[in-house]
Amino acid sequence: MVFKRKLDCLSVGFDFPNVPRAPRSCRRKVLNKRTDDADQICAIDLLALAGKLLQESESSSASSNAFEEIKQEQEDKYKPFKCESSDKGNSVSRPAYENTSEKCVVNSFSFPDNDDILERTPMSDNKKIHGLTPVGCDVNVNTGFQQGVATGGLGDGGLITDTCNVEDATSLGVQFPKSVCVDGDLKSPSYMDMTPNDSFARHGNHTNLGRRDDDEKLYSYHKLSNKFKPYRSPTIRRIRKSLSSKYWKQVPKDIGHSRADVGVKALYRKRKSCYGYNAWQRETIYKRRKSSERSSVVTSDGGLSSGSVSKLPEKGDAVKLSIKSFRIPELFIEVPQTATVGSLKRTVMEAVSVLLSGGIRVGVLVQGKKVRDDRKTLSQSGISCEENLSNLGFTLEPGPSKVHVPLCCEDPVVPTNPANSSERSAASPMLESEIPHADDVINPGNIVDNNLELVPYQSDMSVDEPSSDSRALVPLPALALEVKALDIAPLNQKPKRTELAQRRTRRPFSVTEVEALVHAVEELGTGRWRDVKLRAFENADHRTYVDLKDKWKTLVHTASISPQQRRGEPVPQELLDRVLRAYGYWSQRQGKHQARGAPKDPDMKRGEALGSGVSV
DNA sequence: ATTAGGG
DNA sequence: CCCTAAT
Numbered sequence: 001m002v003f004k005r006k007l008d009c010l011s012v013g014f015d016f017p018n019v020p021r022a023p024r025s026c027r028r029k030v031l032n033k034r035t036d037d038a039d040q041i042c043a044i045d046l047l048a049l050a051g052k053l054l055q056e057s058e059s060s061s062a063s064s065n066a067f068e069e070i071k072q073e074q075e076d077k078y079k080p081f082k083c084e085s086s087d088k089g090n091s092v093s094r095p096a097y098e099n100t101s102e103k104c105v106v107n108s109f110s111f112p113d114n115d116d117i118l119e120r121t122p123m124s125d126n127k128k129i130h131g132l133t134p135v136g137c138d139v140n141v142n143t144g145f146q147q148g149v150a151t152g153g154l155g156d157g158g159l160i161t162d163t164c165n166v167e168d169a170t171s172l173g174v175q176f177p178k179s180v181c182v183d184g185d186l187k188s189p190s191y192m193d194m195t196p197n198d199s200f201a202r203h204g205n206h207t208n209l210g211r212r213d214d215d216e217k218l219y220s221y222h223k224l225s226n227k228f229k230p231y232r233s234p235t236i237r238r239i240r241k242s243l244s245s246k247y248w249k250q251v252p253k254d255i256g257h258s259r260a261d262v263g264v265k266a267l268y269r270k271r272k273s274c275y276g277y278n279a280w281q282r283e284t285i286y287k288r289r290k291s292s293e294r295s296s297v298v299t300s301d302g303g304l305s306s307g308s309v310s311k312l313p314e315k316g317d318a319v320k321l322s323i324k325s326f327r328i329p330e331l332f333i334e335v336p337q338t339a340t341v342g343s344l345k346r347t348v349m350e351a352v353s354v355l356l357s358g359g360i361r362v363g364v365l366v367q368g369k370k371v372r373d374d375r376k377t378l379s380q381s382g383i384s385c386e387e388n389l390s391n392l393g394f395t396l397e398p399g400p401s402k403v404h405v406p407l408c409c410e411d412p413v414v415p416t417n418p419a420n421s422s423e424r425s426a427a428s429p430m431l432e433s434e435i436p437h438a439d440d441v442i443n444p445g446n447i448v449d450n451n452l453e454l455v456p457y458q459s460d461m462s463v464d465e466p467s468s469d470s471r472a473l474v475p476l477p478a479l480a481l482e483v484k485a486l487d488i489a490p491l492n493q494k495p496k497r498t499e500l501a502q503r504r505t506r507r508p509f510s511v512t513e514v515e516a517l518v519h520a521v522e523e524l525g526t527g528r529w530r531d532v533k534l535r536a537f538e539n540a541d542h543r544t545y546v547d548l549k550d551k552w553k554t555l556v557h558t559a560s561i562s563p564q565q566r567r568g569e570p571v572p573q574e575l576l577d578r579v580l581r582a583y584g585y586w587s588q589r590q591g592k593h594q595a596r597g598a599p600k601d602p603d604m605k606r607g608e609a610l611g612s613g614v615s616v
Numbered sequence: 617a618t619t620a621g622g623g
Numbered sequence: 624c625c626c627t628a629a630t
Contacts, residue, residue: 503624503625504624504625506624507624527619527620528618528619529618529619529620530617530618530619545617545618545619546618546619546624546625547624549619549620549621550624550625553621
């Protein structure tokens, strides 16, 4: 309708080609503020939360809210973080990458089992540096280097060598800023006090609370983290990247040639600010490459190994157990032989962060079997003080944990605003069809993405209807939301481990978007994607002009095939018709252009059809 | 950085 | 969507 109207109004000497191009200066530079730090922080948050939970469990203070505490800690923890980079196992110092590299495989991180580590890292010190709360402790990387060696075929032999000797062969001593915090005041930091009907349930509650109440603070927290650019660690990007199955395959080769980054580079080359999370990720990879930094980390995808558990003195009905270690998916780490221990630490930290930020969840194994029903009580699951807890295992698995979601919902508005979702479905049923993509909807956490994706356009629809102004198609405010939201979406939902850093998440064009695209092309033609982007998708950062071009390409194709052969959410025939018309028009025009002004092509009454472009 | 096309 | 080549 809107379009019809437009079409009708400019039958008069419409001179398509003369649509002024937006000045280059208008190019929108989207500064993606996400940083590795943010990511790291996210991971840290998780760890912190885990620590808190443990802590809480231990103290049996059912009333305290671990999440609450954590969130507070986080509010200022990074101020100090920024200061002096003590060698306290922080990831602040910049690594000095050089030529040769070492590959290490980290398979498990174990929580401190005694005060040893705590001693090495004075609480006060830790607190000061990391602004952490009372709980300061390091995660001792009890790397499963044995495994690393086993997988050593990957590397060029440089596995763990030098660097690994720096400290104990069994412990790389990677210290997390304060990630997992086992209360130092407690004797047994890693205790986990679980009461059959309570513990797990409680955790669940925390989770929910976090989601509901902490979004905002966490959000600001994330923003805060942006201040730490100086400590940006491109490694994470690469790590993420490497997580992708596709590139993972390349790892062996790359590593072998000490050029792991090359393959990565090309991939992200020119995508800077356009894809939110993925964008910063890639951008950094790129930059990193340029700075010839050379450490890289890769994780094998699978690797959910169970951690070891041991039974602890029980008291009453409670089940006590200590988790000595969590195996994590293999992490292949490559650092220059000349790299400093500090850089190695950092690299590992980054690797872990990536892993965690991608979303992790804890799995419980009893007798080697996974207990999937979270509602089961421990006893029902065969976990009790009577049982030999050696049968109990925990796994860290890729994928968003319930806890993870809230941690990453930086944007307190979009993702959590129920109004949006309801508004959406009510306002534009059409959009419902775009929710589906299994690719994107991986779990409940996806609500965020869906909303993000839909909300904006939904509103744009409403705005669009009343006005024929093409600009209305993409209302800034609405898209602003989207952009913002999208920026974080990946974190919440792309739990697919391997896919994590791989391709950008698939984001099928909504009908609304298609509409906007078609409209823009009608006006601008098919050779000015940048302009199309600027005009109709300027605020849709996840749509690059290349995307638009590609979409157009597929649209043309779609329009030329039978409806039966089309897939995905159906595009209104009306739009497809316009696509063909515009396509025909512009194609022809291209040829005749040289010859003379506006051509007359039989395909469309160009005068009217494409005329919509006159507007603006 | 864009555009055009192939994959 | 990705990647390359050519602008």
